[in-house]
Amino acid sequence: MTSLLTSTTTDAPMTDALETRTIVTLTVNGREVTATKGEMLIAAADRVGTYIPRFCYHPRMEPVGVCRMCLVEVDGPRGATLQPACYIQVGEGMVVNTESEKVKKAQDGVLEFLLANHPLDCPVCDKGGECPLQDQTLAHGSGETRFIEEKRHFPKPIEIGELVLLDRERCIQCSRCTRFASEVAGDAQIDFAGRGDNIEVAPSPTEPFDSVFSGNTVQICPVGALTAKPYRFTARPWDLEQVESTCTTCAVGCRVAVQSSSNRLTRVLGMDSEAVNHGWLCDKGRFAIDSVVGIDEAPLTDSARRIMEPMIRRNGELETATWGEALREAARIISSAPTPSAVGAIGGAALTNEGAFAWQRFFRGVVGTDSIDAQYGDGLDPVLVAALPRATINEAAEACTVVLLTGDLREELPVLFLRLREGLVKGTTNAVEMSASGSALSALSRVKLPIRPGEVHLVAQAIATDDAPLATLASHPHGGLFTSADLVEARRLIGDDGSSVVFVVGRPNVAESAAPIEAAIRIFAEHFPQAKFLPTLRRGNVNGALDMGLTPNLAPGQQFAPTAGRSTLEQLRAVTTGEQSVIVALGGDILENVVDTPLATAALKAASLIAVTGHGGPSLAFADVVLPTTVMHERLGTVTNIEGRVSLLAPKVTPPGSTWPDVAIASELAEEFGQHLGLSDPEETANVIEATTGYPCGSAMRSAMEGVVVGRIDAQTERRPLDPMAFPGIRSADLVGIAPRAGAIASSDASTAGVAVRPTLSNVAGDINPVIPMPDTYSLRLVVDRTIYDNGAAVRGTEALRALVPTSVLRVNPHDLTRIGVTSGGAVRLTSARGSEVIAVLADGAVPRGCVALRLGTLATAEASDSANVVNWIVDSEQVVVEVRMESL
Ligand code: SF4
Ligand code: SF4
Ligand code: FES
Incomplete structure (x- = not known):
């Protein structure tokens, strides 16, 4: 192996660079303005409210100056000349005119050239009504064309990726999409092909544009050339209503604009949060809105099915019930447990902070158990x-x-x-x-x-x-x-x-x-x-759920509370040994989330199961009572991301059927026990959380900032003013509202965050030096990692994503494949202490010698629709590491 000490790669600085910002003064349209030296002129003009039209400029990408729409007059030694504002930096004493006749004529000319080949598609184009080309033609265009030549024609649209379509004749060659793909995402499978009049955006002839960020190219395309398959022709921009919210598909907590038309979710767009996502989203977060309503005809045991009515198992079948009947039955099951510690709750990462707080109050305060865990044995202490x-x-x-x-x-x-x-x-x-x-x-x-x-x-x-x-x-x-x-x-x-x-x-x-x-x-x-x-705990609001006390050893507000509660895996084992008899599943499906499927199946067979969920799933085959909840985009609350940023979740559509928010379900269930949780709705719950623990849910719900970071006033950033050109389709929140807010907060509200007695490293249990014996020569160690398009509820419930779930393949270091005489693409017999199965193999140099790797949530075969694959029987949660053997067939 080559030593990296001899590498010639440029080193990143080892110390914080001293910030040396120089302020310069320039004149824009006769007005003196200040800017930071090195800032692009277009950005400096934006800050002072002077809008310069643009197409190729995007504030989160390197400027290229290719569209020439931003030409402005800049005084220089040779008099005023036209220069692209996105491509020149401000300088001391610079004199700029963005409104002169010369500038207007240049803008007219650029638009005339752009429209030379642009089709008159606006009435049938997804972008019509929110299109900067349309808007700028109205504002700056000449009103009529002098071109009589035939425009370019292409077969339309072509598929350049699984989720993206391209109408080539609409493209104005701004290179935003190609720059995003290569510069931001590192997926350079789209680029320009051809020259001159024949230039076009084209996918790689050999590699599909399978970027997990492809939807961003659609969002930043300034015209309707790129469209998203799931959204194409589903709505018109003027019919859309919008709220700002937070994506909860994973724990990054990207800020999003959620749009709907007639109470139907239509689109999610990335908002530019300086602290979090810089305007970008992944395709799973962007397109998984279809999973909210799911697939009607899916069976109850499929997480694609939306659950809308309470259910009780009668004569072996789950049957629809009233809320009163279902709550009574759930209370009866919990009361029938021999002791409070025979009841436990698993899950909660899909809840809001307020829902999680209400459930922990129910379990600790009403039932009297500390066996509650929002993780599924695959997280961290x-x-x-x-x-x-x-x-x-x-x-x-x-x-x-x-x-x-x-x-x-x-x-x-x-x-x-x-x-x-x-x-x-x-x-x-x-x-x-x-x-x-x-x-x-x-x-x-x-x-x-x-x-x-x-x-x-x-x-x-x-x-x-x-x-x-x-x-x-x-x-x-x-x-x-x-x-x-x-x-x-x-x-x-x-x-x-x-x-x-x-x-x-x-x-x-x-x-x-x-x-x-x-x-x-x-x-x-x-x-x-x-x-x-x-x-990097990754489930939607797992960080918030743990902070709200949905864990055996922390009280709400991250306060250390050593207790005798059981973790998820301990609960499942306790059920199989008879120490626990009731499991309440909060949100996610247990069988879809616990990697050790044999253990989870055995426990669910033995336990009474109350499922509080918005979606179906394989665990419902074992459920005695099902209580249907509202899910993302239907409920108000707060969530906490990986960095501890508490931000607002806004409801956009009315919840379907008889679904209730978790706060209401926990409160009503407590009433069945004659107890009052004292939490009537999410706003009140957020305020109670803040008043009792200092955790800033109430502040976050009212904040005008990009969320409130727990214990870190210095990490809060202001909401950025929206740039409609950088983020077409997102109307200013000032125009459409930012979801329910009760008013501005005093910063002192947030400063109480983090006052709880936080645990220290000395409170952490476990061996700092676990001794794990080396394997023998024939054994290999199993690595199970993840794929974005796993076979979970978000992907299964979204038609456009469902086809992207990969099939299982065993990745093996080429050295180990050669050792047993199998070539990449062949098959091997994989044997563990739990059994043996034949599986396809792929050579992968990233997998260390002596290991094999599998992805979780992949399909056993391309035809299989359920989540059962080799991972589901091979992982043994009792073992520190899983040893396997691999033989040629
Ligand atoms: S497809 Fe859209 S983003 Fe890409 S170069 Fe053409 S106009 Fe620009
Ligand atoms: S899934 Fe995660 S990374 Fe993707 S948009 Fe949502 S929060 Fe962002
Ligand atoms: S050249 Fe400046 S925005 Fe395109």
């Missing part, structure tokens, strides 16, 4: 997470070094991947990747430390302390995976105390217990006191 000094997304994106000790972020937290990628591409951030199966950031990482399951804490020790663990690592039957030079470089990038270093930490392998990775995180936290941590 919430005490450890709460004890870590938390980084914001911006801090991670701007750190000198990020240490990636997590799954593939492009698959798990896609927009966090985009935010980190920017610094790695620019060279302002270095990455040290510690991974068991590689990631989309591997190629950009300065140091790659491949890690086998069960070894991560040894590598952490080697980085933080000394070389001693290297001998153990080298004793692996397949040898060590990195050189001492790699280790030296990693140490150098992290430094002595971790200043300006962010550790991005999660569960990269769900076939491995949490013990090794939690030990590694603790080692880093103890040895690098100046470092910060960004935990």
